[in-house]
Each structure stands twice: as structure tokens, then as C-alpha cells.
Amino acid sequence: MTFLSTVKAIAISAALAVSVALPAAHADEQYFPLQSYRVGPYAAGGTGFFGGFIDYLNLINIRDGGVNGVKLTWDECETQYEVERGVECYERQKSHAGAAAWNPLSVGIAYAMIDRITADKVPLITVNHGRTDSTDGRVFPYVFPLLLNPYSETSGIVNYIAAKEGGIDKLKGKKIVVLYHGSPYGKETIPIYELLAQKYGFTVQQIEVPHPGNEQQSQWLTIRRAKPDFVVLRGWGVMNPVALKTAVKVGYPVDHIIGNVWSNSEEDVIPAGDAAKGYTAITTQASGNTYPVVQEIVKTVYGAGKGNLEDKSRIGSVYHNLGIVNGILNVEAIRIAQEKFGHRTLTGDEVRWGFEHLKLDPAKVEALGAKDLFHSINVSWDNHEGEGYVTFQQWDGKKWNVVSDWIAPDWALLRPIIEKSAEAYAAEKGIKPRTAADAEAVAATN
Amino acid sequence: MSAIATQLSPAAALPKWLAPLLLIAFAYVVIPLIGNSYLFEAILLPFLALSLAGVGLNILTGYAGQVSLGSAAFMAAGAFAAYNFNLRIEGLPLVASIILSGLVAAAIGIVFGLPSLRLKGFYLAVSTLAAQFFVQWALTKFSWFSNNSASGVIDAPKLSIAGFEFDGAVGRYLFALTVVVVLTFLAHRLVTSQTGRNFIAIRDNDTAARIIGIPVLKTKLLAFAISSFIIGVAGVIWAFAYLRTVEPAGFDLDRSFQILFIIIIGGLASIRGAFLGAALIVVFPLVLSRLGGFLLGDLFDSGVLDMSQRIVLGALIILFLILEPDGLVALWDRVRRRLTLAWQSS
Numbered sequence: 196m197t198f199l200s201t202v203k204a205i206a207i208s209a210a211l212a213v214s215v216a217l218p219a220a221h222a223d224e225q226y227f228p229l230q231s232y233r234v235g236p237y238a239a240g241g242t243g244f245f246g247g248f249i250d251y252l253n254l255i256n257i258r259d260g261g262v263n264g265v266k267l268t269w270d271e272c273e274t275q276y277e278v279e280r281g282v283e284c285y286e287r288q289k290s291h292a293g294a295a296a297w298n299p300l301s302v303g304i305a306y307a308m309i310d311r312i313t314a315d316k317v318p319l320i321t322v323n324h325g326r327t328d329s330t331d332g333r334v335f336p337y338v339f340p341l342l343l344n345p346y347s348e349t350s351g352i353v354n355y356i357a358a359k360e361g362g363i364d365k366l367k368g369k370k371i372v373v374l375y376h377g378s379p380y381g382k383e384t385i386p387i388y389e390l391l392a393q394k395y396g397f398t399v400q401q402i403e404v405p406h407p408g409n410e411q412q413s414q415w416l417t418i419r420r421a422k423p424d425f426v427v428l429r430g431w432g433v434m435n436p437v438a439l440k441t442a443v444k445v446g447y448p449v450d451h452i453i454g455n456v457w458s459n460s461e462e463d464v465i466p467a468g469d470a471a472k473g474y475t476a477i478t479t480q481a482s483g484n485t486y487p488v489v490q491e492i493v494k495t496v497y498g499a500g501k502g503n504l505e506d507k508s509r510i511g512s513v514y515h516n517l518g519i520v521n522g523i524l525n526v527e528a529i530r531i532a533q534e535k536f537g538h539r540t541l542t543g544d545e546v547r548w549g550f551e552h553l554k555l556d557p558a559k560v561e562a563l564g565a566k567d568l569f570h571s572i573n574v575s576w577d578n579h580e581g582e583g584y585v586t587f588q589q590w591d592g593k594k595w596n597v598v599s600d601w602i603a604p605d606w607a608l609l610r611p612i613i614e615k616s617a618e619a620y621a622a623e624k625g626i627k628p629r630t631a632a633d634a635e636a637v638a639a640t641n
Numbered sequence: 642m643s644a645i646a647t648q649l650s651p652a653a654a655l656p657k658w659l660a661p662l663l664l665i666a667f668a669y670v671v672i673p674l675i676g677n678s679y680l681f682e683a684i685l686l687p688f689l690a691l692s693l694a695g696v697g698l699n700i701l702t703g704y705a706g707q708v709s710l711g712s713a714a715f716m717a718a719g720a721f722a723a724y725n726f727n728l729r730i731e732g733l734p735l736v737a738s739i740i741l742s743g744l745v746a747a748a749i750g751i752v753f754g755l756p757s758l759r760l761k762g763f764y765l766a767v768s769t770l771a772a773q774f775f776v777q778w779a780l781t782k783f784s785w786f787s788n789n790s791a792s793g794v795i796d797a798p799k800l801s802i803a804g805f806e807f808d809g810a811v812g813r814y815l816f817a818l819t820v821v822v823v824l825t826f827l828a829h830r831l832v833t834s835q836t837g838r839n840f841i842a843i844r845d846n847d848t849a850a851r852i853i854g855i856p857v858l859k860t861k862l863l864a865f866a867i868s869s870f871i872i873g874v875a876g877v878i879w880a881f882a883y884l885r886t887v888e889p890a891g892f893d894l895d896r897s898f899q900i901l902f903i904i905i906i907g908g909l910a911s912i913r914g915a916f917l918g919a920a921l922i923v924v925f926p927l928v929l930s931r932l933g934g935f936l937l938g939d940l941f942d943s944g945v946l947d948m949s950q951r952i953v954l955g956a957l958i959i960l961f962l963i964l965e966p967d968g969l970v971a972l973w974d975r976v977r978r979r980l981t982l983a984w985q986s987s
Contacts, residue, residue, distance in 0.1 A: 231943060233947070271942070273944065283927065405778075
């Protein structure tokens with residue numbers, strides 16, 4: 196079979212050529228390995244998020260010539276949101292020098308990477324998602340669920356409902372239904388809703404929608420019988436528009452449905468058409484393109500023809516803005532670390548130190564051109580979430596409008612639960628929790 | 642089929658066991674010396690896990706002729722069973738929990754193999770889909786299986802046997818290699834034994850098999866049990882040695898199809914076929930993706946590249962199946978025969 200052997204010979208020699216031609220390290224470059232996903236079922240989230248992230252990195256390079264002269268570089272490796280592809284990408288990209296941080300935007304891939312990045316001493320960022328107990332920096336030194344972990348999200352939603360009802364004591368006797376996606380992600384918040392229901396005296400009924408969720412008639416008939424005061428939609432992909440359409444069909448008022456952080460994008464509501472009007476959802480970063488930093492990206496990056504989004508109408512969408520915010524957090528962590536270690540290519544551990552000192556108060560956020568885009572962040576060595584605030588947006592049929600102030604989740608209530616879970620993990624894996632002094636020690640080489 | 646053909650081929654003047662032995666020695670001695678972590682983590686570990694799953698499915702589908710689409714479910718059963726045995730029984734040696742997890746997978750395999758007594762071909766394939774969906778559903782639904790972990794994703798324990806820790810990429814590779822070598826050897830012994838011949842008899846004509854006195858019912862269930870055992874252990878390797886984490890969604894229908902494609906492309910009813918097929922399925926997309934990224938990475942974004950790789954891969958598989966329907970193993974045998982002839986005539 197000469198044809199096949201020829202193909203094989205070409206393929207093998209090409210593979211060898213590629214592995215030899217891996218780019219060598221350059222002085223003063225900081226590299227972002229991007230395990231992105233632009234195809235597959237979650238491409239809408241992937242293209243928006245990684246588009247925003249790359250747009251912001253481009254802005255820093257074009258406008259400022261990098262971070263204090265250190266150019267930002269990156270390359271993409273397609274994961275399709277699949278764990279084993281993510282691992283392959285990790286192994287492929289980690290040989291590149293000067294890696295700053297990993298941002299896979301996938302819980303599954305992040306889980307598979309925890310042991311690996313901890314051994315390699317490079318931070319792993321899971322903005323707005325990830326493993327809740329990785330908030331505890333004593334046990335997870337290199338994992339950062341920045342801004343919002345799933346428990347804080349739950350607490351934020353309950354606090355918003357309380358504010359709507361006129362105070363936390365008004366929750367007593369209320370009834371909330373949580374409609375969740377039948378997956379590990381969907382089930383993650385079941386215990387915390389039970390706990391909050393007990394604490395505040397409301398009743399909660401949690402109903403599962405089997406994956407993928409394109410048929411929800413029976414669930415919504417159950418909801419109609421239960422007559423809850425609010426429905427929390429903890430959806431994913433196609434489940435979200437279907438939920439909104441079915442709610443209208445059974446006559447449940449859409450403005451009493453609150454979406455969680457993965458049910459809050461344009462891609463979730465536009466397919467539902469008019470049924471989505473009045474739907475409210477939580478977010479850490481407001482949508483819209485009026486914020487100065489988004490405007491600068493439009494002018495500087497898209498103006499130079501270097502914009503990453505093919506569909507320019509998605510500039511300022513929820514996922515795109517999340518990517519931009521993620522870019523700000525990564526770049527500022529590098530900047531903070533550079534002030535300590537020098538204006539040069541940093542090691543992964545030095546960037547970790549930067550993330551653990553990532554404190555952006557509202558004034559600093561405004562100086563970055565992101566006032567009202569996101570509130571603030573305050574990461575420390577043992578709190579890797581950083582006390583992100585949440586806000587709520589309502590869909591008017593064309594765009595999202597902010598309908599609440601910035602709301603703080605009840606961190607003090609959640610912290611003991613998180614610590615308990617992290618300590619159990621540490622015991623299972625034989626990890627000795629860090630101290631503040633351990634966190635200050637930084638490895639100078641990777 | 643090809644197992645018999647190999648025995649009859651006059652080509653080998655050297656003893657038959659020499660080539661595999663040299664290969665194993667190479668895998669144990671040379672590869673750990675020259676390999677880097679990319680080779681182990683991204684290529685060899687998934688290759689070993691999928692090869693073993695292919696060997697398992699080949700016993701059921703290739704030798705015994707029972708088509709199954711539930712392979713990923715048996716892998717998941719094995720992985721989660723090993724995790725739970727390891728977690729819940731204090732001081733249980735790793736080897737014991739691997740064997741027990743294989744037995745759990747085998748038990749599930751027998752249950753879902755029961756329809757094979759009445760159903761054949763496509764109908765059986767569809768009924769094994771039930772295993773695929775049921776196991777995945779049960780693992781997601783009952784959080785006991787993942788030790789009530791908040792997100793249902795489990796962490797693999799340390800791999801240690803009798804105080805020796807298989808740490809790092811090389812250690813996990815050697816661990817996986819040992820398991821694969823042992824099970825493959827047993828599978829090889831099985832298919833050349835009377836039981837293996839019973840499998841083939843049932844595949845070729847089960848009425849005839851019944852008439853010559855083969856217990857069809859028992860043999861079919863045995864095939865399901867052995868196959869599921871091996872696939873279950875492959876699941877343990879996948880979870881413990883390769884990914885080091887596992888979630889039910891990782892064992893979806895796509896994985897079942899992937900394993901089925903491995904044995905079809907590699908060659909049905911052949912142990913070597915599973916390895917050749919797995920090599921193609923694991924390595925080829927990576928070569929394509931690196932080649933694509935290297936040549937065209939600056940021109941297109943990674944999504945476009947990935948889509949075009951899928952088209953190329955699909956087209957190549959179709960082309961290959963048309964040109965060589967008996968799989969890589971037949972191709973290999975033909976190449977070897979020609980080489981031997983050329984060598985003899987020279």
C-alpha cells in the first residue's frame with residue numbers, strides 16, 4: 196500500500212519537523228497558553244471568551260507595547276471542551292518558555308490540570324467557575340477561581356431575591372425552585388441551596404433537567420403546580436432558551452426567573468425570542484460596549500484589523516466582556532508581580548505571587564477603563580476568589596440592562612464550608628496546608 | 642480469521658514470540674530513556690488505555706461477533722469502581738482494587754449482555770446503548786459514586802504497589818504498560834484456547850455451534866464478562882494513569898464509537914489490530930493538528946483548523962476502509978509477506 200506509507204512518511208517527518216521547530220524562548224516575553232474551544236457544542240462561549248481575552252492582550256501590546264515593555268504572546272490549542280484534548284494541549288504548550296497562567300474555561304480540564312500545574316508551579320485561572328474549594332489558597336496554591344465560585348454565585352442570587360422582596364427577613368415562607376442541568380456542574384450547588392433555605396426560612400425545590408435539556412414540559416408543569424415565587428435557572432447551552440420558551444407556554448412569568456452565571460449570555464436568550472423578555476440573570480461583568488476599555492479595544496484593536504471576533508456585533512456581549520475582564524485580571528497580576536520581581540519575563544511562581552496580591556479597588560478599576568464593567572477584586576494568599584461582586588441584568592428583547600447595584604455574596608457564611616471541603620481534600624491527598632510565610636517564598640526558576 | 646492466518650503463514654523463520662518480546666523490551670527499556678513527558682502524557686498513556694479497551698472489545702465483537710456500543714460505560718464502571726474500592730476499603734492493595742473493579746465491570750457486562758441471547762447485529766448494538774446511557778446516568782445521578790464530591794469529578798489516588806510508587810509520567814507509563822502487557826497476554830492465550838474457538842464458532846454460525854455442542858448461552862455471556870473485565874481495567878488506566886481525574890461525561894457515546902472504530906480500523910478478531918487501530922486513532926489527529934497549526938496557524942484561527950482536520954481525518958478513514966477493509970492488521974501482514982518474499986528471493 197504505497198499511498199498509505201507515503202502519507203505516513205510525510206506525516207511522521209512533518210511531526211518531527213514541528214517538534215524540532217518549537218519556538219525558542221525570547222527575552223522579555225510573557226506567554227499565555229490558550230486552551231480554547233472554537234468548535235463543538237460550547238463554541239459560542241469559547242469564541243466570545245477567548246476573543247475578548249486575546250483582544251485585551253492585543254490592546255496591551257498595541258497601546259502600551261506590552262506590560263512595562265514585556266510583550267504578551269499566546270497561541271491557541273483547540274480543546275472542544277474535551278478533557279483529554281485539554282490535557283494534550285497542556286502537554287504540548289507547557290514546553291513553551293515564560294508561561295504566565297493557564298485559562299482553560301472548562302471545569303473538567305481544570306480538574307485534570309490541578310496536579311500537573313501544581314507540580315509545574317504555574318497558576319490556573321478558572322474565572323467565574325471551577326472547583327469551589329479551590330478558593331482556599333492554603334490547600335490549592337496555584338488554582339484561582341477568580342471573582343465568583345459556584346457557592347458565592349448561589350449566595351448572590353439569594354441575596355438579590357431578598358433585596359427584591361424587601362429584605363433578608365422577607366425570604367421566610369417564600370418558595371424557590373432551582374431548575375438545574377443534569378450534570379456535575381448543575382448539581383454542584385444543591386447542598387448550598389438547602390443550607391441557605393434552612394438559614395433564611397424559605398423552601399427550596401430542586402428539579403433536574405436531563406442533559407441536554409431540549410424537552411422540559413414535565414418539569415415546567417411541576418413548577419406550575421408548585422407555584423414558586425422565583426425559579427432559578429441553572430442551565431447550560433440549549434437548556435436555557437428551551438426553559439424560557441416552556442415557561443411562557445405553561446404561563447410562568449419570565450420576570451420571576453433568575454438565571455445563573457452560565458445562563459446569562461446573549462446566546463442563551465436570543466434563540467428564545469420574545470419569550471426571554473423580562474428574564475433576569477446574574478453576572479460579574481456587565482454587558483455592553485460603552486465602557487472605556489471596550490471602546491479602546493474597538494478603536495485600537497479592531498481599528499488596526501487585529502480584532503479576534505469575526506462577528507463584530509458580539510463586541511461587548513457577556514462572554515466577550517468576561518474575556519476582557521479575564522484579560523485585565525491576568526495582565527494586572529503580571530504588572531503587580533513585575534513591581535516586585537522586575538520588569539522582565541516572570542516565572543509561573545512569580546505570577547502566582549502576583550495573583551495572590553491582585554487587589555483592584557473601584558478606583559483602580561476605573562483607571563483601567565472598566566468602571567461598572569466589573570466591581571473590584573481583592574485576592575490574598577488564602578482567598579483565591581477575591582471577593583467579587585455580582586450584578587443582575589434584565590433582557591429587554593434586544594440587550595441586557597443592569598437592574599441592580601453591585602451585590603456582595605455572603606462570604607463569611609460560605610468560608611467555613613469551603614475550608615472544610617478543602618481540608619478534606621488535603622487529607623485525602625496528603626497535602627500540608629500552606630502558611631502565609633510559605634506563600635511569600637517564590638521559586639525563581641520554573 | 643487473521644489469528645489463524647498468522648499461524649499458517651510460512652513467513653516466520655524466527656520463533657513467533659520473539660517479535661512481541663523485543664517490542665515489550667523496547668517499551669520497557671528504551672522508551673523511558675528517550676521519551677519526554679509529552680510522549681508519555683499525550684500519546685502513550687491514552688494509546689495504552691485505548692488499546693486495552695480495543696483488545697477487550699475485540700474479544701466480544703471481533704471474536705464472538707457480538708456488536709457492542711457500551712464500551713465507554715464499562716470503562717466508566719471500572720474507573721468509578723476502582724475509585725470507590727480504593728476509597729472505601731482501608732488498606733486494599735491497588736492490584737486488588739483493579740481486579741475487583743474489573744469484576745464489577747464484568748458483572749455489569751453480563752447484565753447488559755443478556756439481550757444478546759435473543760438479539761443479533763444492529764439490534765444488539767442498540768440494546769447495548771442502554772448500558773451506555775444507564776451507567777452514565779447512574780454515575781451522575783447518585784453522588785455516592787463520586788464520594789459526594791461537589792462537582793462529581795473524582796481525583797485519582799496515588800499509584801503504589803507494595804510500597805513502590807509509580808510517580809510522574811514515566812512511572813504511570815510503566816504501570817499502564819505492565820497492566821496492558823499482562824492482560825494482553827492473557828487475552829492472547831484466551832483466543833487461542835478452546836474458549837476462543839468457541840467464540841469464533843458462535844460468531845460464524847451460532848446454530849452450527851449449538852449443534853456441535855458449544856453452550857451458546859454460557860459462551861456469549863462469558864464473552865461479555867471477559868470483554869467487560871478488560872474494558873473496565875482499561876477505564877482504570879484511563880482514569881488513574883492517564884487523566885488523573887474522571888467525570889462521567891468523559892465516558893460518553895463518542896468514546897464507545899472511538900473504541901469500535903479502533904477495532905474496525907485495526908482489524909477485527911486480532912489482538913494486534915487493537916494496538917494498530919489505537920495508534921492510528923490517537924496519533925493521527927495529533928499529527929494532523931500539529932501539522933495544521935505549524936503550516937497554517939498564522940492564517941486561520943484554531944477553530945477553522947480543527948474543522949478541516951476533522952474533514953481530512955474522516956476522508957482518510959473512508960479511503961482507508963475502501964482500500965483495506967480488513968484493517969491495518971491485514972495491511973501489516975501483506976507488507977510483511979512481501980518483505981519476506983523479497984528477502985527469500987534475493
